[in-house]
Amino acid sequence: MDWPTLLPLVFMAVMGLALLAYVVLDGYDLGVGVLLPFATESEKDLMVASIGPFWDANETWLVLGVGVLLVAFPLAHGVVLSALYLPVAVMLVGLILRGVSFDFRVKARAARKGMWNAFFAAGSFMAAAAQGWMLGRYLTAFVHGTWTDLFALGIAITLPTAYAMLGAGWLIMKTDGSLQEKAVRWARTLLWPMGAALVAISLATPLVSPTVFAKWFAMPQFLGLLPIPVACIAAWLAAFHVTRRPKVVQAGYGWVVFGSTVLVFVLAFLGLAYSIYPYIVIDKLTVWQAASAHESLVVIFAGVAVTLPAIVAYTVFMYRVFWGKASPLSYTAPAGPLTEES
Amino acid sequence: MEALDTLLLSRIQFGTNIAFHILFPTINIALCWFLVYFRLRHDAARGTPAARAWEEAYYLWTKVFALSFALGVVSGITMSFQFGTNWPGYMERVGNIAGPLLGYEVLTAFFLEATFLGIMLFGRGRVSDRVHLVATLMVAAGTTLSAFWILSLNSWMQTPAGFTVIDGRYHAQDWFAIVFNPSFPYRLAHKLLASTLTAAFLVAGLSAYQLLRGTGNAGTGLALRTGVIAAAIAAPLQIFAGDLHGLNTLQHQPAKIAAIEGIWHTERGAALTLFGIPNERERRTDYAVQLPRMASLVLAHDLDAELQGLDAFPGAHPPVAPVFWGFRVMVGMGVLMLALSWALAWRLWRRRARPAAEGPPFTRLQLRLLAAMTFSGWIATLAGWIVTEVGRQPFMIYGQLRTADLVAQHAPGTVLATLLVYLAVYAFLLVSYVLVLMYMARHPAMPTPEAPQGATAATPIGGPGWTGKEA
């Protein structure tokens, strides 16, 4: 394969990875937002504090994802985003409401806190559901029909559930005591709808999309792909196991819930990537048809090659700084007299 | 509904979104450097009572910064989707050029600021002071870098350079010429100064409000003084940069200058219109107050120079009224900013040797004026952008692509619906933002120092006598 043929594929991979990083990273903080209404007032503060330092960087992966779509595949960018006009608007309004509530809920007068908490939860849910709907529309090549719409609706309900599962896994890692116990309970409950929805979607995708059907249900490929569903089931069982045994969580294995949910996301992503390749708009535009001019891809590739490792490095650094159990956030050193902010 | 077609609605929607977005970056780009300054002063004063006062200033303005940053981020994310949802033709035609510029902004600027923001805001005590300072510098550098890239793109849309067109799609030929296109240096300088002025007046204005309400602390006086001095330095520079910017525009976009000046017909020795009401139908300015031949002098440095009028650009000049008015509002604000900041800086200068015990250096009237100017930077910035962006019409890429050809063909009702939702959300958030800013100013939340009052008397601007309570 020569360089001009390869580069669009490289960018397809970068875009996919950026979106995967987004779904996992913003997934857990949106999930925490979705779970917010089920917590007590003081738990809410700690839940928000556990994601406070991270959410902005997490959302930047979404900007990179659409950024690469726009940079590398300008022709697909217009097609995809104009087809998703309304759900994009719903998602943006959700992200706006959620994002500003982080600060307003602790900076506005105390009487308004309940309202901002409500915006926080509603915004998180709106963004998650809109993203699910968009994924469903995308997989069905933006064709409207009873079945395709139902399919998209199904994903629109599933994604917030899966995000909430990630959020519960995150809280198990970042908190202790009664909030941690509560998070384990949330995870235990969420496992069922999430598992059922994943099975349903996996079965429905090949049914609504003949392209996907053809790629999965042909003989040697089917066997080669078998590890994906098998590993998914194993991950689900691992989470099931841990959430039933408080002792295992106490012993420090609470991260298994988060880890196995992430694994499910990664596997689903691989499955989707396989289903879609080499299209960027299913059945309409391939990666090569939609790509930018070669010289522009080279310019941006140089930038990606240099900056992406740096971004990963300082992201890891940031996670290390805030490693361990979450504590109330403060703009000053903890020794200082002022610790009431978040 | 014919008047409200998809094109017009999409333009209103884009204009609303970017106008809302730019309010917050404008504050943050410079405010972050103010915070760096407060931090450095605090470190330098370590061990003296002044350290506490600088810390108090740092603390309150970090809260303002965190809130403004959140608003900047969420509205910016909206921006990054606007191109695809409303202007798909834009990326299809110029994606090869706009894409890499936006991509570099995300890669070099957004990740930097977003990631280090967490450490900057909440990392004190978790990392060493030095690492915390580095994180703060990274955030400041990130916001400035993002202004660099986005303005490079915006300037390229105004004065495109370094490209070739193959089959209707734009291809990059010379990246240096693209990034440093003819209007970019002027626009960047003008915008960074605009940001400095906006933040300076916000800091000074809100501090003045605190003193008027008697809710200041030892940091309030320091913040007020910093804001006034920064404004006094930036205001004349801004007027100078704006003048150069205008001359550059005359060279590259004469139709825009004709609209700014309200010159309808090409003429020698054109008059400078101070005020008047542009009348697009009759193609003249009603009730014009004019200085004869001055426009030729100001723009071409020759009393008899010929200036091109709007009639030289049939069908390719912008609507006159918004450009004409926007320019006057901006320049008017610039002059007001200069006058007030110099008057107050002069007072500070004269009183620099006097002990604080003689009371605050500003009268209540002066504090009121400052408080009234708190958001003057926003007004000037928006007015300036209207001059720039509306002045570019009817083109999206000046002289190359028309806005009307690049719009997405959604049903007008769809665009209207989202526009109304955005408007409602933005109006609500804007009101909330201003109210919360005032609330925070009234509750700066740093407890008064445990040390005896006299201990802070040595703070540079006046310690306890100057918390505004007596003023």
Ligand code: HDD
């Ligand atoms: C990267 C490009 C870019 C940047 C940085 C900006 N704009 Fe812009 N602006 C456009 C790209 C653009 C555009 C895509 O080219 C628009 C949309 C439709 C149009 O006519 O031009 C536009 C239109 C547009 C309009 C409507 C003008 C009209 O349709 O008559 C306004 C009021 C603004 N902008 C205001 C702003 C403000 C306040 C900005 C401050 C950040 C700003 N723009 C930055």
Ligand code: HEM
């Ligand atoms: C069409 C134009 C624009 C787009 C697409 C855009 C996009 C964005 C996005 C996606 C973010 C969020 C980044 C994050 O996650 O941290 C952002 C923030 C930011 N933008 Fe813009 N932006 C535009 C115009 C501008 C302009 C004109 C400026 C400055 C002159 C600017 C300066 C900033 C800054 C400094 C931030 C950091 C957040 C903040 O300080 O509030 N942007 N922008």
Ligand code: HEM
């Ligand atoms: C008083 C003297 C000033 C002059 C002569 C001046 C001049 C100009 C000119 C000619 C433009 C249009 C550039 C174009 O052709 O696209 C402009 C744009 C702008 N001005 Fe000013 N300006 C002044 C003061 C200010 C002040 C005080 C602010 C804000 C605090 C400000 C903020 C802006 C902004 C944000 C823009 C749009 C961005 C850009 O194109 O750089 N200006 N100014």
